[in-house]
Amino acid sequence: MAYGYYPGCSAHGTAKEYDISTRKVCVKLGIQLEDVADWNCCGASPAHATSEELSLALPLRNLALAEKQGLNSIMTTCSACYNRLKVAHETVKESPETLNRINDIVGEPYNKTLKVTHFVNFLFEEVGLEKLKEKVVKPLENVKAACYYGCLLTRPPELVTIDADPENPTIMDGIVEALGAEAPDWSHKTECCGASLALSRTDIVVRLSGEILKAARFADADCIVVACPLCYANLDMRQSQIASRHGVDYSLPILFISELMGIALGVNYDELGIDKHMVSAANMLKEKGLM
Amino acid sequence: MIYQLNANVRNFGETISELSGVDISTCYQCGKCTAGCPVVMEMSHTPNQIMRLIQLGLKDEVLSSPTPWLCASCETCTTRCPKEVDIAKIMDTLRILALKEGYKRKEPNVVAFNKIFLDSIKNNGRLQETKLAIVFNLKTLQFFKDMMLGQKLFKKGKISFSNDSIKGTDAVKAIFERSKGFLNKGER
Ligand code: SF4
Ligand code: SF4
Numbered sequence A: 001m002a003y004g005y006y007p008g009c010s011a012h013g014t015a016k017e018y019d020i021s022t023r024k025v026c027v028k029l030g031i032q033l034e035d036v037a038d039w040n041c042c043g044a045s046p047a048h049a050t051s052e053e054l055s056l057a058l059p060l061r062n063l064a065l066a067e068k069q070g071l072n073s074i075m076t077t078c079s080a081c082y083n084r085l086k087v088a089h090e091t092v093k094e095s096p097e098t099l100n101r102i103n104d105i106v107g108e109p110y111n112k113t114l115k116v117t118h119f120v121n122f123l124f125e126e127v128g129l130e131k132l133k134e135k136v137v138k139p140l141e142n143v144k145a146a147c148y149y150g151c152l153l154t155r156p157p158e159l160v161t162i163d164a165d166p167e168n169p170t171i172m173d174g175i176v177e178a179l180g181a182e183a184p185d186w187s188h189k190t191e192c193c194g195a196s197l198a199l200s201r202t203d204i205v206v207r208l209s210g211e212i213l214k215a216a217r218f219a220d221a222d223c224i225v226v227a228c229p230l231c232y233a234n235l236d237m238r239q240s241q242i243a244s245r246h247g248v249d250y251s252l253p254i255l256f257i258s259e260l261m262g263i264a265l266g267v268n269y270d271e272l273g274i275d276k277h278m279v280s281a282a283n284m285l286k287e288k289g290l291m
Numbered sequence B: 001m002i003y004q005l006n007a008n009v010r011n012f013g014e015t016i017s018e019l020s021g022v023d024i025s026t027c028y029q030c031g032k033c034t035a036g037c038p039v040v041m042e043m044s045h046t047p048n049q050i051m052r053l054i055q056l057g058l059k060d061e062v063l064s065s066p067t068p069w070l071c072a073s074c075e076t077c078t079t080r081c082p083k084e085v086d087i088a089k090i091m092d093t094l095r096i097l098a099l100k101e102g103y104k105r106k107e108p109n110v111v112a113f114n115k116i117f118l119d120s121i122k123n124n125g126r127l128q129e130t131k132l133a134i135v136f137n138l139k140t141l142q143f144f145k146d147m148m149l150g151q152k153l154f155k156k157g158k159i160s161f162s163n164d165s166i167k168g169t170d171a172v173k174a175i176f177e178r179s180k181g182f183l184n185k186g187e188r
Helices: A016-028 A044-048 A052-068 A079-094 A096-106 A119-127 A129-135 A171-178 A202-218 A229-237 A239-246 A257-264 A282-287 B009-020 B032-036 B047-055 B059-063 B076-080 B087-100 B108-124 B129-139 B147-155 B169-178
Strands: A003-006 A033-035 A073-076 A115-118 A145-147 A223-226 A254-256
Touching: A003 A052, A016 A254, A016 A257, A044 A052, A044 A079, A044 B108, A052 A073, A052 A079, A052 A096, A052 B169, A073 A079, A073 A119, A079 A096, A079 A115, A079 A229, A096 B169, A115 A119, A119 A129, A119 A171, A119 A257, A129 A171, A145 A171, A171 A257, A202 A223, A202 A229, A202 A239, A223 A229, A223 A257, A229 A239, A229 A254, A254 A257, B009 B047, B009 B087, B032 B047, B032 B076, B047 B059, B047 B087, B059 B087, B076 B087, B108 B129, B108 B169
Parallel strands: A003 A033, A003 A073, A073 A115, A145 A223, A223 A254
Antiparallel strands: none
16 A cells, blocks of 8 residues: 655755655655655645635645545655644544635545654654664664754644654654664754744844754764754755854754665665755764765 | 723734634733743744733734744744643734734735745745745845855755646646635735
């Protein structure tokens, strides 16, 4: 049975490597992904800041298409997309009136049959840590990988949480440990990076992301692991600006969870797209004997 | 600052409660929302102050505040509020109402960003990041913003000018036309 896959807009631009490495890793795990055909953007923050109906209708079209395609589930790698898809799904599940209203707007009926998941809880639930451990061929020994969850994977907890504890989630830590790495406890797991303000108030993003990098350094992390293209964009692409503003060059590699998995599962470095990062992970990986 | 209480005190609070579906009367000003807000440093009114101003019916003060536009929608406040007030949802409601009623934009770049983002989806069904960044810089007159970054991204193969449109662009356009909001009217 194939799992529905919703790549999201960043998969075609700034987070290409997240998409590339996710597909590679799924092949290694024997998981068949099927893209939702003709998916559209989930609307992200601009939609919910502008019109509630729009913020529900844009994700719901994708859910309706996935259903029509015969899929039982839809998995996405982007925390923002996951948040919007899951909130839309839960909202219409609770209110038949809203479902009818939004179905009319979309023009395709959604019957609420899908399971909506994020890559991280998909790994946890559908693959499981034991199976993951078995598949590891190159354990990530001596790598201290700080897991960064950000906002949209964990909040609001009654609708989207991937972990029982929204203030101190550990689900990604479990995955990273299954790969043989160490996941340190640290202070900024769920602090906001400023996501939606990336272009409009870059100064705020530079401040917030700088604090996250500083905290990870303080925890002696070798890298930060992320599960969202927006977190990645802010933490990786803004590092040179953070360096000029804070006077500290953290040079901290930011890795997608799928990339870290790819290395541990024995996918070739060149096939993972890691060289597309602004902050190179090559030195760190060489130092740890992983490349 | 001296506030003049408005005769429509109750009305404004009720309007916000009605539009957002969040009961604003239960907020008891503990300040927990503000304590965890990542953007509070840049805000003129803190989230708990916004809540109090709504309760007091100070509509103009609230709707002309930059605070809702600076809110990053991180949902920390909503998650932590002991009275289960969905403050992030209220921030959405305030943005929508401020646009509808034509309040002067205190954070024009945020408003411009949202509009360009949504226009891109309306026309193509998907967001085209490269075009979003270019149009945003042109419209907000920041021609050289992130140019160095853009060059580096280009070298990494992450800048794309190709049209990433979907087949169902008409279906997506129809969603925009049918959604209640302020997308096809007035200033937008
Ligand atoms: S946390 Fe809730 S109750 Fe406390 S001030 Fe904020 S909105 Fe009011
Ligand atoms: S959702 Fe907005 S107001 Fe609430 S904590 Fe986050 S940034 Fe602050």
